Amino acid sequence: MELRLKNVSHAYGGTEVLRDITLTIPEGKIVCIIGPSGCGKSTLLRMMGGLEQPDAGDILQVGAPPEGCLNPLTYVFQDFALLPWRSVEGNIALALEDHRLGRGRIREIVADVLARTGLADFAGALPRQLSGGMKQRVAIARALAVNPAVMLLDEPLSALDAQTRELLMDDLIGLWTRAPFTAVYVTHNLAEAVRLGHAIVVLSRRPGAIREMIEIDAPLEARDMSDPVLAAKQQQLWHLMRDEARAADAELANV
Numbered sequence: 052m053e054l055r056l057k058n059v060s061h062a063y064g065g066t067e068v069l070r071d072i073t074l075t076i077p078e079g080k081i082v083c084i085i086g087p088s089g090c091g092k093s094t095l096l097r098m099m100g101g102l103e104q105p106d107a108g109d110i111l112q113v114g115a116p117p118e119g120c121l122n123p124l125t126y127v128f129q130d131f132a133l134l135p136w137r138s139v140e141g142n143i144a145l146a147l148e149d150h151r152l153g154r155g156r157i158r159e160i161v162a163d164v165l166a167r168t169g170l171a172d173f174a175g176a177l178p179r180q181l182s183g184g185m186k187q188r189v190a191i192a193r194a195l196a197v198n199p200a201v202m203l204l205d206e207p208l209s210a211l212d213a214q215t216r217e218l219l220m221d222d223l224i225g226l227w228t229r230a231p232f233t234a235v236y237v238t239h240n241l242a243e244a245v246r247l248g249h250a251i252v253v254l255s256r257r258p259g260a261i262r263e264m265i266e267i268d269a270p271l272e273a274r275d276m277s278d279p280v281l282a283a284k285q286q287q288l289w290h291l292m293r294d295e296a297r298a299a300d301a302e303l304a305n306v
Protein backbone atom coordinates (compact mmCIF):
# COMPACT_ATOMS: atom_id res chain seq x y z
CA MET A 52 0.00 0.00 0.00
CA GLU A 53 1.20 3.49 -0.68
CA LEU A 54 0.12 6.82 0.78
CA ARG A 55 -0.67 9.70 -1.55
CA LEU A 56 -1.00 13.22 -0.28
CA LYS A 57 -2.60 15.69 -2.64
CA ASN A 58 -2.49 19.43 -1.99
CA VAL A 59 -2.70 19.06 1.78
CA SER A 60 -3.01 22.35 3.68
CA HIS A 61 -3.87 23.03 7.29
CA ALA A 62 -4.17 25.88 9.79
CA TYR A 63 -4.74 25.95 13.54
CA GLY A 64 -6.94 28.96 14.15
CA GLY A 65 -5.24 31.77 12.27
CA THR A 66 -1.89 29.99 12.10
CA GLU A 67 -1.19 28.37 8.77
CA VAL A 68 0.88 25.24 9.47
CA LEU A 69 1.02 23.25 6.21
CA ARG A 70 0.75 24.55 2.67
CA ASP A 71 -0.11 22.54 -0.41
CA ILE A 72 1.81 19.33 0.32
CA THR A 73 1.73 16.84 -2.55
CA LEU A 74 3.74 13.73 -1.87
CA THR A 75 3.72 9.96 -2.39
CA ILE A 76 5.05 7.48 0.15
CA PRO A 77 5.88 4.48 -2.07
CA GLU A 78 5.38 0.95 -0.81
CA GLY A 79 8.50 -0.61 0.65
CA LYS A 80 10.41 2.66 0.99
CA ILE A 81 11.41 4.89 3.88
CA VAL A 82 10.64 8.57 3.34
CA CYS A 83 12.26 10.97 5.81
CA ILE A 84 10.77 14.36 6.54
CA ILE A 85 13.03 17.10 7.81
CA GLY A 86 12.45 20.79 8.42
CA PRO A 87 12.94 23.48 11.04
CA SER A 88 11.25 23.37 14.44
CA GLY A 89 7.55 24.07 14.28
CA CYS A 90 7.26 23.70 10.50
CA GLY A 91 4.50 21.11 10.78
CA LYS A 92 6.32 17.75 10.53
CA SER A 93 4.42 16.09 13.38
CA THR A 94 1.15 17.60 12.18
CA LEU A 95 1.75 16.10 8.74
CA LEU A 96 2.49 12.70 10.30
CA ARG A 97 -0.69 12.84 12.42
CA MET A 98 -2.64 13.58 9.25
CA MET A 99 -1.06 10.66 7.42
CA GLY A 100 -2.10 8.45 10.34
CA GLY A 101 -5.67 9.76 10.26
CA LEU A 102 -5.45 11.27 13.76
CA GLU A 103 -6.35 14.67 12.30
CA GLN A 104 -8.04 15.79 9.12
CA PRO A 105 -6.44 18.48 6.96
CA ASP A 106 -8.46 21.61 6.20
CA ALA A 107 -7.83 21.06 2.49
CA GLY A 108 -6.47 18.32 0.26
CA ASP A 109 -6.63 14.54 0.35
CA ILE A 110 -4.64 11.72 1.89
CA LEU A 111 -5.26 8.48 0.05
CA GLN A 112 -4.29 4.93 0.91
CA VAL A 113 -3.70 3.26 -2.45
CA GLY A 114 -3.45 -0.52 -2.83
CA ALA A 115 -3.95 -3.33 -0.37
CA PRO A 116 -2.24 -3.51 3.01
CA PRO A 117 0.22 -6.42 3.45
CA GLU A 118 -1.16 -9.85 4.26
CA GLY A 119 -1.81 -10.25 7.95
CA CYS A 120 -1.90 -6.49 8.53
CA LEU A 121 -3.82 -5.76 11.73
CA ASN A 122 -3.41 -2.01 11.73
CA PRO A 123 -2.54 -0.21 8.49
CA LEU A 124 -0.98 2.88 10.10
CA THR A 125 1.10 2.52 13.25
CA TYR A 126 3.15 5.07 15.16
CA VAL A 127 6.51 4.97 16.90
CA PHE A 128 7.03 7.98 19.18
CA GLN A 129 10.10 9.60 20.66
CA ASP A 130 8.99 8.84 24.23
CA PHE A 131 8.42 5.09 23.63
CA ALA A 132 4.85 5.19 25.09
CA LEU A 133 5.17 1.86 26.95
CA LEU A 134 2.90 0.85 29.80
CA PRO A 135 5.19 0.74 32.86
CA TRP A 136 3.31 -2.09 34.59
CA ARG A 137 3.41 -4.41 31.61
CA SER A 138 6.41 -6.55 30.69
CA VAL A 139 8.09 -6.28 27.29
CA GLU A 140 5.94 -9.09 25.89
CA GLY A 141 2.87 -7.64 27.61
CA ASN A 142 3.45 -4.28 25.94
CA ILE A 143 3.79 -5.91 22.54
CA ALA A 144 0.79 -8.18 23.09
CA LEU A 145 -1.31 -5.12 23.95
CA ALA A 146 -1.22 -4.04 20.31
CA LEU A 147 -2.68 -7.44 19.36
CA GLU A 148 -5.34 -7.89 22.01
CA ASP A 149 -8.08 -5.97 20.19
CA HIS A 150 -7.85 -8.17 17.13
CA ARG A 151 -9.65 -11.38 18.07
CA LEU A 152 -6.51 -13.46 17.74
CA GLY A 153 -6.17 -16.64 19.76
CA ARG A 154 -3.67 -16.66 22.62
CA GLY A 155 -1.44 -19.05 20.67
CA ARG A 156 -1.33 -16.73 17.65
CA ILE A 157 -0.52 -13.74 19.88
CA ARG A 158 2.31 -15.71 21.48
CA GLU A 159 3.64 -16.61 18.03
CA ILE A 160 3.59 -13.02 16.77
CA VAL A 161 5.19 -11.69 19.96
CA ALA A 162 7.94 -14.33 19.80
CA ASP A 163 8.59 -13.48 16.15
CA VAL A 164 8.99 -9.72 16.70
CA LEU A 165 11.03 -10.25 19.88
CA ALA A 166 13.43 -12.41 17.88
CA ARG A 167 13.56 -9.91 14.98
CA THR A 168 14.38 -7.02 17.30
CA GLY A 169 16.88 -8.93 19.46
CA LEU A 170 14.64 -8.77 22.53
CA ALA A 171 13.99 -12.47 23.12
CA ASP A 172 15.97 -12.49 26.39
CA PHE A 173 14.05 -9.49 27.73
CA ALA A 174 10.50 -10.76 27.24
CA GLY A 175 9.68 -10.69 30.96
CA ALA A 176 11.44 -7.41 31.82
CA LEU A 177 9.55 -4.29 32.83
CA PRO A 178 10.20 -1.01 30.96
CA ARG A 179 11.92 0.54 34.00
CA GLN A 180 14.53 -2.21 33.86
CA LEU A 181 15.45 -1.32 30.28
CA SER A 182 17.79 1.29 28.79
CA GLY A 183 16.31 3.93 26.48
CA GLY A 184 17.54 2.05 23.44
CA MET A 185 15.90 -1.18 24.58
CA LYS A 186 12.64 0.66 25.30
CA GLN A 187 12.62 2.01 21.77
CA ARG A 188 13.32 -1.49 20.42
CA VAL A 189 10.19 -2.62 22.28
CA ALA A 190 8.19 0.21 20.71
CA ILE A 191 9.49 -0.80 17.27
CA ALA A 192 8.68 -4.46 17.97
CA ARG A 193 5.16 -3.43 19.03
CA ALA A 194 4.72 -1.50 15.78
CA LEU A 195 6.01 -4.43 13.69
CA ALA A 196 3.70 -6.86 15.50
CA VAL A 197 0.64 -5.47 13.73
CA ASN A 198 2.41 -5.74 10.37
CA PRO A 199 1.49 -2.20 9.39
CA ALA A 200 1.13 -1.00 5.82
CA VAL A 201 2.93 2.21 6.79
CA MET A 202 4.95 2.84 9.94
CA LEU A 203 4.91 6.47 11.09
CA LEU A 204 7.97 7.33 13.16
CA ASP A 205 8.08 10.69 14.93
CA GLU A 206 11.68 11.46 15.93
CA PRO A 207 12.06 7.93 17.27
CA LEU A 208 15.74 8.28 18.18
CA SER A 209 15.80 11.85 19.51
CA ALA A 210 15.72 10.87 23.17
CA LEU A 211 18.70 8.54 22.81
CA ASP A 212 22.44 9.17 23.09
CA ALA A 213 24.57 9.21 19.94
CA GLN A 214 25.93 5.65 20.27
CA THR A 215 22.49 4.18 20.95
CA ARG A 216 21.11 6.07 17.96
CA GLU A 217 23.74 4.42 15.77
CA LEU A 218 22.81 0.98 17.09
CA LEU A 219 19.11 1.56 16.56
CA MET A 220 19.74 2.82 13.02
CA ASP A 221 21.64 -0.40 12.33
CA ASP A 222 18.67 -2.32 13.75
CA LEU A 223 16.17 -0.47 11.58
CA ILE A 224 18.32 -1.07 8.49
CA GLY A 225 18.62 -4.76 9.39
CA LEU A 226 14.85 -5.06 9.88
CA TRP A 227 14.11 -3.28 6.62
CA THR A 228 16.68 -5.29 4.67
CA ARG A 229 15.24 -8.60 5.89
CA ALA A 230 11.63 -7.56 5.33
CA PRO A 231 11.16 -4.16 3.63
CA PHE A 232 8.48 -2.06 5.27
CA THR A 233 6.98 1.28 4.28
CA ALA A 234 7.75 4.15 6.63
CA VAL A 235 7.58 7.88 7.11
CA TYR A 236 10.36 9.01 9.41
CA VAL A 237 10.30 12.51 10.90
CA THR A 238 13.64 13.71 12.21
CA HIS A 239 15.71 16.79 12.99
CA ASN A 240 18.84 14.81 12.41
CA LEU A 241 20.26 15.08 8.90
CA ALA A 242 22.64 12.14 9.43
CA GLU A 243 19.67 9.90 10.29
CA ALA A 244 17.80 11.09 7.20
CA VAL A 245 20.75 10.35 4.93
CA ARG A 246 21.32 6.96 6.51
CA LEU A 247 17.70 5.75 6.51
CA GLY A 248 15.85 7.61 3.78
CA HIS A 249 15.23 6.36 0.27
CA ALA A 250 13.80 9.82 -0.19
CA ILE A 251 14.15 12.91 1.98
CA VAL A 252 11.52 15.62 1.95
CA VAL A 253 12.73 19.03 3.08
CA LEU A 254 9.99 21.29 4.44
CA SER A 255 10.28 25.07 4.62
CA ARG A 256 9.68 26.89 7.88
CA ARG A 257 6.04 27.33 8.90
CA PRO A 258 3.81 27.12 6.98
CA GLY A 259 5.59 23.93 5.96
CA ALA A 260 5.71 23.54 2.20
CA ILE A 261 7.89 21.12 0.26
CA ARG A 262 11.13 22.89 -0.48
CA GLU A 263 12.93 19.97 -2.04
CA MET A 264 12.80 16.20 -2.32
CA ILE A 265 16.09 14.36 -2.50
CA GLU A 266 16.41 10.70 -3.46
CA ILE A 267 19.28 8.49 -2.38
CA ASP A 268 19.90 5.41 -4.52
CA ALA A 269 22.54 3.64 -2.40
CA PRO A 270 21.06 0.54 -0.73
CA LEU A 271 20.49 1.11 3.00
CA GLU A 272 22.75 -1.74 4.05
CA ALA A 273 25.62 -0.37 1.96
CA ARG A 274 25.48 3.17 3.37
CA ASP A 275 28.58 4.12 5.20
CA MET A 276 28.80 7.55 6.77
CA SER A 277 32.37 7.98 5.59
CA ASP A 278 31.06 7.69 2.01
CA PRO A 279 31.69 11.07 0.31
CA VAL A 280 28.46 10.78 -1.71
CA LEU A 281 26.39 10.56 1.49
CA ALA A 282 28.41 13.31 3.13
CA ALA A 283 27.68 15.50 0.08
CA LYS A 284 23.93 14.72 0.35
CA GLN A 285 23.99 15.68 4.01
CA GLN A 286 25.77 18.90 3.15
CA GLN A 287 23.21 19.61 0.44
CA LEU A 288 20.41 19.09 2.97
CA TRP A 289 22.07 21.40 5.45
CA HIS A 290 22.37 24.15 2.84
CA LEU A 291 18.65 23.78 2.10
CA MET A 292 17.78 23.82 5.79
CA ARG A 293 20.13 26.52 7.04
CA ASP A 294 18.28 29.65 5.96
CA GLU A 295 14.91 28.21 6.92
CA ALA A 296 16.25 27.11 10.30
CA ARG A 297 17.77 30.53 10.98
CA ALA A 298 14.55 32.31 10.11
CA ALA A 299 12.46 29.84 12.16
CA ASP A 300 14.82 30.27 15.08
CA ALA A 301 14.43 34.04 14.96
CA GLU A 302 10.62 33.74 14.73
CA LEU A 303 10.41 31.43 17.73
CA ALA A 304 12.70 33.71 19.73
CA ASN A 305 10.29 36.60 19.12
CA VAL A 306 7.19 34.80 20.43
Ligand SMILES: Nc1ncnc2c1ncn2[C@@H]1O[C@H](COP(=O)(O)OP(=O)(O)OP(=O)(O)O)[C@@H](O)[C@H]1O
Binds near residue numbers: 087089091094257
Ligand atom coordinates in the same frame (compact mmCIF):
# COMPACT_ATOMS: atom_id res chain seq x y z
N1 LIG B 1 -3.24 20.78 18.15
C1 LIG B 1 -2.70 21.97 17.88
N2 LIG B 1 -3.35 23.12 18.10
C2 LIG B 1 -2.80 24.32 17.81
N3 LIG B 1 -1.57 24.47 17.29
C3 LIG B 1 -0.86 23.37 17.07
C4 LIG B 1 -1.37 22.06 17.35
N4 LIG B 1 -0.42 21.13 17.02
C5 LIG B 1 0.62 21.85 16.55
N5 LIG B 1 0.37 23.15 16.58
C6 LIG B 1 1.26 24.22 16.09
O1 LIG B 1 1.52 23.94 14.72
C7 LIG B 1 2.86 24.21 14.39
C8 LIG B 1 3.52 22.96 13.84
O2 LIG B 1 3.68 22.01 14.90
P1 LIG B 1 4.35 20.59 14.67
O3 LIG B 1 4.49 19.96 16.02
O4 LIG B 1 3.61 19.87 13.62
O5 LIG B 1 5.78 21.03 14.10
P2 LIG B 1 7.12 20.18 14.02
O6 LIG B 1 7.76 20.55 12.72
O7 LIG B 1 6.84 18.73 14.25
O8 LIG B 1 7.93 20.81 15.24
P3 LIG B 1 9.20 20.23 16.02
O9 LIG B 1 10.27 20.05 15.01
O10 LIG B 1 9.54 21.35 16.98
O11 LIG B 1 8.77 18.97 16.70
C9 LIG B 1 3.51 24.74 15.67
O12 LIG B 1 3.48 26.15 15.61
C10 LIG B 1 2.62 24.21 16.76
O13 LIG B 1 2.65 25.07 17.89
